[in-house]
Amino acid sequence: MKQEKKYYLNLLEKEKEKILKNLLYAREVIEKGEKGIPTHIADHGTDEFEKDLEVGLSNSERKILEEIDLAIKKIKEGTYGKCDNCKQPISKARLKALPYARFCIKCQTEREKSGKK
Numbered sequence: 767m768k769q770e771k772k773y774y775l776n777l778l779e780k781e782k783e784k785i786l787k788n789l790l791y792a793r794e795v796i797e798k799g800e801k802g803i804p805t806h807i808a809d810h811g812t813d814e815f816e817k818d819l820e821v822g823l824s825n826s827e828r829k830i831l832e833e834i835d836l837a838i839k840k841i842k843e844g845t846y847g848k849c850d851n852c853k854q855p856i857s858k859a860r861l862k863a864l865p866y867a868r869f870c871i872k873c874q875t876e877r878e879k880s881g882k883k
């Protein structure tokens with residue numbers, strides 16, 4: 767179980783990093799017309815430039831980042847992997863594909879049908 771937690775934590779952190787790097791890359795290209803990510807940021811933690819970047823986040827990206835943070839919090843609290851709606855465990859296959867999933871497939875489908883997100 768401990769190893770499993772580590773595994774998902776790692777997945778979530780990678781996912782977060784990917785989003786932030788994409789954002790950073792996009793911003794660099796827009797602002798300076800340069801390509802690539804500055805090396806000093808690759809070496810750095812994400813916290814510092816994270817705040818700075820939030821301004822440029824689109825709503826969907828902001829939402830994903832929020833969900834990733836929420837999932838990381840749940841791992842630490844030991845409630846990770848359960849559906850927010852029916853409290854049943856979310857399948858491992860789903861978590862591997864979407865580590866920040868908040869709902870099981872059944873509830874997700876129902877929410878989408880009713881127009882909620």
Ligand SMILES: [Zn+2]
Pocket residue numbers: 849850851852853854869870871872873874
């Ligand atoms: Zn559910």
